[in-house]
Amino acid sequence: MPLTQPPLDENGNIEPHDHDGIADGDTIIRKISHHFVVDDKNGGKRLSSMAFKASNNEMSVDIESLMLEDGINPQEFVTTPVWIGSISLMAGAFRSAGLMVGYEPVEGNPYHGEVWGKVTSSKSKTLAKAANWYVPISGVSVI
Amino acid sequence: MSTNRPSDLPEYVNPPITEVAMGIQFDPANGYQQIYARDLWKQFEARFPVVVEQPALPPTFETFGTPSGGNMKFNVVTGASHDRYWFISSDEQNLIQFQQDRFLHNWRKIDDNEHEYPRFDPMIANFSDEIDCLDEFLRQFDTEPISINQCELTYVNRINIDDVSPEQKIFNFFSLDTLNAENFSFRSNKEIHNSKGEPVARLITEISTALHKNKKVIHLSNIVRGTPDGTDKQSALDFLLEARRLIVNNFTDITTEYAHKIWGIVK
Amino acid sequence: MTTGADITAFSGDVIQLQTQTTPSVVVDSSVVWSQSVIDKLNLFCRLEEGWDGYNGKPVRLSTANFVIKMLERIYQPNFPEPQLVPGSNGDVQIEWHLEGLDLELHCLSPYNVIAWRETEATGEDGEEVPIRADFRTVMNWMNEYMEADIAPHAATA
Numbered sequence: 001m002p003l004t005q006p007p008l009d010e011n012g013n014i015e016p017h018d019h020d021g022i023a024d025g026d027t028i029i030r031k032i033s034h035h036f037v038v039d040d041k042n043g044g045k046r047l048s049s050m051a052f053k054a055s056n057n058e059m060s061v062d063i064e065s066l067m068l069e070d071g072i073n074p075q076e077f078v079t080t081p082v083w084i085g086s087i088s089l090m091a092g093a094f095r096s097a098g099l100m101v102g103y104e105p106v107e108g109n110p111y112h113g114e115v116w117g118k119v120t121s122s123k124s125k126t127l128a129k130a131a132n133w134y135v136p137i138s139g140v141s142v143i
Numbered sequence: 144m145s146t147n148r149p150s151d152l153p154e155y156v157n158p159p160i161t162e163v164a165m166g167i168q169f170d171p172a173n174g175y176q177q178i179y180a181r182d183l184w185k186q187f188e189a190r191f192p193v194v195v196e197q198p199a200l201p202p203t204f205e206t207f208g209t210p211s212g213g214n215m216k217f218n219v220v221t222g223a224s225h226d227r228y229w230f231i232s233s234d235e236q237n238l239i240q241f242q243q244d245r246f247l248h249n250w251r252k253i254d255d256n257e258h259e260y261p262r263f264d265p266m267i268a269n270f271s272d273e274i275d276c277l278d279e280f281l282r283q284f285d286t287e288p289i290s291i292n293q294c295e296l297t298y299v300n301r302i303n304i305d306d307v308s309p310e311q312k313i314f315n316f317f318s319l320d321t322l323n324a325e326n327f328s329f330r331s332n333k334e335i336h337n338s339k340g341e342p343v344a345r346l347i348t349e350i351s352t353a354l355h356k357n358k359k360v361i362h363l364s365n366i367v368r369g370t371p372d373g374t375d376k377q378s379a380l381d382f383l384l385e386a387r388r389l390i391v392n393n394f395t396d397i398t399t400e401y402a403h404k405i406w407g408i409v410k
Numbered sequence: 411m412t413t414g415a416d417i418t419a420f421s422g423d424v425i426q427l428q429t430q431t432t433p434s435v436v437v438d439s440s441v442v443w444s445q446s447v448i449d450k451l452n453l454f455c456r457l458e459e460g461w462d463g464y465n466g467k468p469v470r471l472s473t474a475n476f477v478i479k480m481l482e483r484i485y486q487p488n489f490p491e492p493q494l495v496p497g498s499n500g501d502v503q504i505e506w507h508l509e510g511l512d513l514e515l516h517c518l519s520p521y522n523v524i525a526w527r528e529t530e531a532t533g534e535d536g537e538e539v540p541i542r543a544d545f546r547t548v549m550n551w552m553n554e555y556m557e558a559d560i561a562p563h564a565a566t567a
Contacts, residue, residue, distance in 0.1 A: 031463030038493045041507045048495040048505060049514060055499035060464030083463040112464070121514055121526035122535040170472050170519070202475040204520060208483030208545035244472060292472065292520040342544050370521045370543060
């Protein structure tokens, strides 16, 4: 079911919101840049907490259900030669951390969403624990 | 902008000031390029018709931790470098310094016998207007208001040794005669804390001998450099006002009553 | 450290303009990893818009230079090389993942750093401290780690 239009501010920009059309059980995808891969303490590789931090209290994501409704293969959509991996969380995991999950289509990506709110380092760790690889990067653990 | 000079702040009729510089450091505006500096100069051209190019100043930050920054010292300069421009007044007393992340106004004493120090309060009032001008100019590149991350106030004094009789001292903590040195230099750093007790700035005092018109003089400079409470213009001005208070008090504290009388202390 | 003399007009004689070249880095350091830190920061400042697959911006030059200053302040000999990770809004994080210590310094902008560490003592939630200019807390954390790290080695010596 298409998501309803998100709320707009007086300048026509989408306001931070928690969209009730995005269920807690909906899969939220986040592309992972290779810049987020760091060495862990055991000689292996892991994701930095920056992969789960909201710079300027905003974190871009993609909404799986919208892609499926449009007949798009989500794994193909989020994977490119540049962004070879992605992780996923349930929308409810973000909300349990006190964050809002909203719908924010942008030019070139009608499936784009946004997670709003402050993400501390400990909160980013909570999100990392709730995350799984959607398209894994070989040899890299999520946490 | 109106400022009230603190009533308890020492004041001098003839302070040995030869230069005052007040400045801000800010985040470069997204989309700004050096070619547009000409447009900023147009805003100041009537008062500052002469332009000179200088090497850029590196970014500075007053941080606190390992004394003297430890063994690691490096700068990073990336992207196209931006010259520093001086916009100079016809009489050369005043100049504005501009580069992509710095903006300063200097007053300097050009002729020993003329051009009295204009005093801090009119200077900061002008500087406030000049920052408004800069902000308006930068908004064409970045809709965000100017984000100031550091402020700096410098007072440079030139003390003629001949003005002081050999038996008298200029500084409270040492005597030139006792030192009996060919030349010397001295530097001290003092942490400045905000109302929460956090270190946010430094007061740097530098004293050195120099020659001016073949006469031996002492250069005394006081610099306060640090981060204001907020990133807006008013926070920067508040910082500079407090910096003035620190500098004037420090100048008074480290110099002798004898020297104060020579400089015409009024309170 | 830049002194007032650098910004005063008297000290600024007119000199020839420097040639515009590719970014220059001046390294005066006995720290073996300082060049790789510089290289990383230079790289991050040149990231293309959208580098993160969304709206990611390059690291801001002022933030990169502040990180340099921060590392100067906290540097201690024998402490391992940091890892650097860009943020989406011009920010950057310096982090270490060591046995007994996870340490992250998230530099959002100059004078705006969130320091966080996790140790056995802090537990999984860790300990978070906002920092403007005073990095002595971070230095203390690093000292604690090194003293704890050294002690077991001494016991077995």
